[in-house]
Amino acid sequence: MEARNCFCGHQAIIRTSWTQANPGRRFYCCARTVQKCGYFGWAEPQLCARAMEIIPGLLNNMNNLRASAREMQIKFANSSSY
Numbered sequence: 736m737e738a739r740n741c742f743c744g745h746q747a748i749i750r751t752s753w754t755q756a757n758p759g760r761r762f763y764c765c766a767r768t769v770q771k772c773g774y775f776g777w778a779e780p781q782l783c784a785r786a787m788e789i790i791p792g793l794l795n796n797m798n799n800l801r802a803s804a805r806e807m808q809i810k811f812a813n814s815s816s817y
């Protein structure tokens with residue numbers, strides 16, 4: 736992926752979008768944590784319709800699995816303290 740500069744003149748960082756419309760699509764933005772310049776640019780072309788259909792479902796599944804794993808950890812932690 737090419738290096739891009741934001742409006743501050745610094746090298747822009749790449750982040751991943753997790754919005755419903757662009758799940759998993761990477762974009763460039765300002766690397767600063769305060770007083771960001773607001774630079775924004777997609778690093779990848781728009782996802783195909785099929786990916787947009789599949790990825791949100793996969794994300795949901797992953798979140799559900801994480802939630803039940805956390806629940807099991809809590810149960811286990813509680814039961815082992817007896």
Ligand SMILES: [Zn+2]
Nearest residue numbers: 741743765772
């Ligand atoms: Zn900037």
